[in-house]
Amino acid sequence: MSTQSPSKVDFAKVDEIIQSCGAKKSNVIAILQKVQATFRYLPEDALTYIGTKIEGLSPATVYGIATFYNQFSLNPKGKYEIKVCDGTACHVRGSMPLLNALKAKLNLKDGKFTTDDMLFSVDIVSCLGACGLSPVIVVNGKVHPKMTTDALNTVIDVLLQKERGE
Amino acid sequence: MTNTLFIDGKEVEFTNEPNILEVIRKAGMNVPTFCYRPDLTQFGACRMCVVEIEGRGIQTSCTMPPEPGLKIHLNTEKTRRIRKTVLELLLANHDRECTTCEKSGHCELQKYSEEYGIRDIKFPTKQKSEFLPLDTTNPSIVRDPNKCILCGACVRACAEFHGADHAILGFANRGSKTVVQPMAGRNFINTDCILCGQCQAVCPTGALTVVSDVDNVWKEINNPQKKVVAQIAPSIRVALGELFGLEPGENSIGKITAALRRIGFDLVFDTNFAADLTIMEEGTEFIERLKSGKNLPIFTSCCPAWIKYVEQSRPEYIKNLSTCKSPQSMMSPVLKTLLPKYFDGYTKENTVIVSIMPCTAKKFENKRQELSTKGIPDTNYVLTTKELGRMINEAGINFKNLKEEAEDSPFGDYTGAATIFGASGGVAEAAARTAYELVTGKELTDVNLKPMRGVDKSSRSKEMELDLDGTKVKVRIVSTIVEAEKALKEIDEGKADFQMLEVMACPGGCVNGGGQPYSFNDTTIKQKRAAGLYKEDAELKFRKSHENPDIKKLYAEFLENPGSHKSHELLHTHYEDRFKGSYRDLK
Ligand code: SF4
Ligand code: SF4
Ligand code: SF4
Ligand code: FES
Ligand code: FES
Numbered sequence: 078m079s080t081q082s083p084s085k086v087d088f089a090k091v092d093e094i095i096q097s098c099g100a101k102k103s104n105v106i107a108i109l110q111k112v113q114a115t116f117r118y119l120p121e122d123a124l125t126y127i128g129t130k131i132e133g134l135s136p137a138t139v140y141g142i143a144t145f146y147n148q149f150s151l152n153p154k155g156k157y158e159i160k161v162c163d164g165t166a167c168h169v170r171g172s173m174p175l176l177n178a179l180k181a182k183l184n185l186k187d188g189k190f191t192t193d194d195m196l197f198s199v200d201i202v203s204c205l206g207a208c209g210l211s212p213v214i215v216v217n218g219k220v221h222p223k224m225t226t227d228a229l230n231t232v233i234d235v236l237l238q239k240e241r242g243e
Numbered sequence: 244m245t246n247t248l249f250i251d252g253k254e255v256e257f258t259n260e261p262n263i264l265e266v267i268r269k270a271g272m273n274v275p276t277f278c279y280r281p282d283l284t285q286f287g288a289c290r291m292c293v294v295e296i297e298g299r300g301i302q303t304s305c306t307m308p309p310e311p312g313l314k315i316h317l318n319t320e321k322t323r324r325i326r327k328t329v330l331e332l333l334l335a336n337h338d339r340e341c342t343t344c345e346k347s348g349h350c351e352l353q354k355y356s357e358e359y360g361i362r363d364i365k366f367p368t369k370q371k372s373e374f375l376p377l378d379t380t381n382p383s384i385v386r387d388p389n390k391c392i393l394c395g396a397c398v399r400a401c402a403e404f405h406g407a408d409h410a411i412l413g414f415a416n417r418g419s420k421t422v423v424q425p426m427a428g429r430n431f432i433n434t435d436c437i438l439c440g441q442c443q444a445v446c447p448t449g450a451l452t453v454v455s456d457v458d459n460v461w462k463e464i465n466n467p468q469k470k471v472v473a474q475i476a477p478s479i480r481v482a483l484g485e486l487f488g489l490e491p492g493e494n495s496i497g498k499i500t501a502a503l504r505r506i507g508f509d510l511v512f513d514t515n516f517a518a519d520l521t522i523m524e525e526g527t528e529f530i531e532r533l534k535s536g537k538n539l540p541i542f543t544s545c546c547p548a549w550i551k552y553v554e555q556s557r558p559e560y561i562k563n564l565s566t567c568k569s570p571q572s573m574m575s576p577v578l579k580t581l582l583p584k585y586f587d588g589y590t591k592e593n594t595v596i597v598s599i600m601p602c603t604a605k606k607f608e609n610k611r612q613e614l615s616t617k618g619i620p621d622t623n624y625v626l627t628t629k630e631l632g633r634m635i636n637e638a639g640i641n642f643k644n645l646k647e648e649a650e651d652s653p654f655g656d657y658t659g660a661a662t663i664f665g666a667s668g669g670v671a672e673a674a675a676r677t678a679y680e681l682v683t684g685k686e687l688t689d690v691n692l693k694p695m696r697g698v699d700k701s702s703r704s705k706e707m708e709l710d711l712d713g714t715k716v717k718v719r720i721v722s723t724i725v726e727a728e729k730a731l732k733e734i735d736e737g738k739a740d741f742q743m744l745e746v747m748a749c750p751g752g753c754v755n756g757g758g759q760p761y762s763f764n765d766t767t768i769k770q771k772r773a774a775g776l777y778k779e780d781a782e783l784k785f786r787k788s789h790e791n792p793d794i795k796k797l798y799a800e801f802l803e804n805p806g807s808h809k810s811h812e813l814l815h816t817h818y819e820d821r822f823k824g825s826y827r828d829l830k
Contacts, residue, residue: 124427128426136426
């Protein structure tokens with residue numbers, strides 16, 4: 078039924094988190110933060126579960142909270158988390174063409190942001206504070222400045238080669 | 244205490260109105276609204292209701308409480324400009340195909356755009372290629388996201404009537420990406436929606452509408468091989484006329500019957516007949532449960548939205564549900580079985596039964612497997628009040644001028660007990676009238692059980708104790724799942740002191756059902772409809788179901804006794820544990 082849950086959610090873990098924070102509506106943000114810390118994203122089934130477990134919240138309401146705040150991600154994280162900056166400086170220097178090239182390279186279609194093999198995930202973020210180096214992408218914390226489509230493709234190719242054990 | 248304020252220079256009194264908007268409307272004036280619905284909490288989001296108040300500037304009238312001496316202006320240059328801008332912004336993001344929109348003619352966005360003379364839109368407008376697909380998976384409701392204006396009325400209706408834990412619709416995302424949708428943008432079918440249609444009843448636009456069976460029914464009517472038979476639910480007679488300029492509550496059953504015949508229905512019967520039958524069966528079942536002490540309190544089973552709720556969210560209480568089918572679902576097999584005995588040319592196979600219902604959830608009920616024979620629903624099609632209104636228009640019938648006609652016989656006769664089924668409390672009152680006489684053997688001299696009546700917001704939970712010759716029986720009557728859940732929690736905790744629980748999912752019962760004509764801003768309409776039903780009850784010769792001569796005949800000639808083997812075959816049903824596939828079913 079769920080539209081995107083590549084791995085099964087361990088509900089015992091979610092239960093533990095709910096218990097540790099207190100099963101109260103007012104604690105929902107804290108609960109979501111811990112769930113995200115545990116799973117590295119917010120799986121849809123976990124949101125549904127929280128919605129059925131806490132009085133005063135429904136799955137739709139929890140989903141609404143999770144999508145309202147930028148700190149939450151509903152996409153599963155790949156082994157390599159790629160952040161594409163779309164702050165003003167990066168935007169005017171071509172972050173959107175970069176993003177499109179990246180999605181084409183990773184074959185991400187229909188609003189998907191994680192590759193099927195869970196190797197790469199892509200997030201769009203706002204200003205990373207490196208405007209002088211724009212446009213900027215960040216891969217697992219490493220900043221790649223003044224990106225071009227070609228440079229981006231190389232970055233990905235290097236990672237792919239590494240994965241293939243070359 | 245009465246105070247006064249000034250609206251456009253006119254001194255106007257106010258007492259306990261919650262906001263300026265209500266004061267304006269009570270005084271016979273108006274400002275447009277989208278997000279305000281009088282039975283729901285105030286939201287203050289659309290800004291259509293703005294007024295200018297001297298010394299306070301621009302205010303949304305739906306959120307500001309009245310104060311003595313305020314000088315309020317409704318139509319200043321500023322307020323008109325704000326409203327026009329609101330409209331233009333909404334229209335820029337809207338699929339503006341009005342001519343083919345289900346809500347056309349009843350849509351508030353269309354209405355105000357017309358009233359404000361919006362002719363061109365200054366903002367970049369959304370292109371067809373950006374429109375999203377419709378959700379047509381729900382048997383009762385269609386969701387068209389391209390028509391949503393984010394007023395949030397549906398979100399509040401679902402959450403406030405059925406509980407924050409149930410809320411099927413919600414806001415998601417933020418800023419320009421904000422949407423109103425079921426959990427994670429799923430199709431309705433993959434949620435715990437109980438199909439009551441209340442979200443659709445408050446939606447100002449075509450974003451939420453009722454699934455239409457109008458074309459299917461025309462097809463059957465135009466098929467010479469088919470005999471098309473109508474059954475009309477209790478609450479239709481006091482509501483349908485509104486679509487043709489009659490007053491809410493005015494009983495137009497004679498005109499409805501005439502209209503159905505003009506449309507081409509071969510026979511016209513009354514679901515009220517089956518409501519009397521329900522009382523015979525459910526009354527008997529109740530008395531048996533009282534004797535055995537088993538599966539009490541008994542829950543009424545007329546409302547399919549309530550049934551779905553129990554099946555999916557409270558399956559542990561399935562055993563408490565009365566096994567009686569709803570009146571709609573009793574009527575159809577009775578007709579299909581017995582019409583061939585009374586009318587030439589009718590067979591089970593060539594008879595098509597169309598029920599006229601106030602209810603969107605009935606479109607789900609009729610498709611239930613246990614209420615079908617060889618895959619064909621016993622009630623072939625369900626039309627809501629609104630859909631019948633459309634058919635009457637399509638047929639070019641001048642409803643107001645129709646001469647009244649009587650329904651067909653037998654199965655057209657009914658008592659006052661049946662007609663009040665359409666209002667919250669009616670089923671319980673009808674059951675009590677019959678149970679009293681069956682148990683005590685005495686005549687119930689005053690059949691007006693007033694504590695069971697009332698359909699306004701403050702009457703969503705009612706209670707009455709009956710004295711059945713020494714045996715005290717308590718009846719709890721609720722409408723909305725919020726109130727039903729309170730009753731269930733009392734049972735959970737062993738605190739419940741009632742033996743019968745009547746539940747209607749819609750606030751006030753079927754007079755306010757999701758299939759009824761729109762009554763966006765007038766909460767008194769449902770009260771007027773209910774008053775119309777109690778008026779008919781008072782005027783009818785028979786007011787207790789067991790006195791219905793046709794019902795007596797049906798038992799004498801065919802069914803034998805209430806609860807007999809034959810009755811069970813035709814009139815009783817079983818329920819399904821729907822936990823599987825519900826929200827809670829995750830592991
Ligand atoms: S039909 Fe009823 S239960 Fe379903 S979303 Fe609408 S209001 Fe909620
Ligand atoms: S679906 Fe209708 S009621 Fe719900 S927010 Fe959209 S326009 Fe308002
Ligand atoms: S209260 Fe009446 S109209 Fe509403 S869902 Fe139940 S049966 Fe249908
Ligand atoms: S805009 Fe990208 S780093 Fe500031
Ligand atoms: S803000 Fe008052 S009606 Fe919407």
